[in-house]
């Protein structure tokens with residue numbers, strides 16, 4: 284594809300409204316941001332793509348934590364307490380999936396995400412007990428649909444987990460390494476499940492693997508109160524302190540949930556330059572609790588958002604839920620605003636995952652969504668507030684990943 288000049292009547296750039304915003308795309312990335320005439324001179328042969336009156340472009344949304352196959356639990360898993368949800372829905376449905384089931388399910392979930400403006404998804408993937416065929420099917424689904432994938436490859440060895448999820452440390456390391464070599468576009472990283480899903484030995488080994496590979500380490504941590512009680516009873520320390528003792532609290536750590544944490548533990552995350560992914564819709568759906576997003580941001584921790592159980596695979600919904608939960612937790616409508624919610628779903632999410640996206644910047648990926656202003660009522664009041672508090676996924680008219688159209692008018696291409 285030759286260079287393309289994008290000219291938008293309205294854009295959200297660094298969370299600010301910007302009129303007649305223009306940039307050039309070369310390959311998958313933004314080559315330059317300049318006034319239209321300057322770009323015309325510099326890229327005389329470029330095609331011009333206009334996003335005119337009635338729409339605004341925004342950075343593509345970053346989904347920092349998803350289990351795509353949980354769309355199969357919709358209906359079956361609703362309204363069950365967590366322990367029953369896990370055994371009667373998750374463990375009943377997911378282990379039996381074939382690689383072809385995974386490919387179809389993931390493609391369906393990824394299309395849903397793309398049509399709601401999501402351009403990057405971090406998939407936390409469990410089905411590794413029988414080899415890499417399932418993982419390859421998930422990566423194939425990302426390639427088919429065009430979504431940018433961060434493949435957080437789970438490591439799990441807890442005896443209570445289904446055999447289809449379990450591996451030894453050696454096997455998990457070998458298979459993860461193989462995926463990294465074969466699929467450089469999948470941003471493969473390592474993801475020991477949690478302090479209850481992976482043994483301390485496995486978590487420590489995953490930390491060493493991440494250090495050698497130079498990749499992130501995603502892990503579920505401090506999601507529910509029972510997890511804290513159980514970890515203190517078994518190991519004499521809280522989940523985060525256990526992770527610290529296993530040498531994984533560092534700049535590679537992506538702590539998923541981070542709900543039940545003492546102040547000192549939040550500071551530990553900040554001091555280590557670790558990141559957090561918050562999943563506010565799933566946390567409400569499963570009755571988990573509320574992450575102190577406002578407090579973590581104040582300490583400088585990058586917090587992104589995830590659709591986790593994929594109740595509805597939309598980061599627009601997650602941004603809204605994140606803002607509402609902070610207002611509710613602090614009993615203060617001023618405790619969290621639309622701009623911060625927007626950053627969670629875009630620039631901070633990208634920072635947490637280590638992906639060069641989440642805003643319009645020279646050299647970052649040309650990943651963006653086109654919002655139909657006519658579906659917002661009123662359309663600009665200001666735009667970022669309309670987007671966070673009123674926009675719905677069907678108000679996303681088009682989604683571009685690496686400059687390529689991947690979804691249009693609610694159905695992906």
Ligand SMILES: [Zn+2]
Pocket residue numbers: 348350407503539591592
């Ligand atoms: Zn999860």
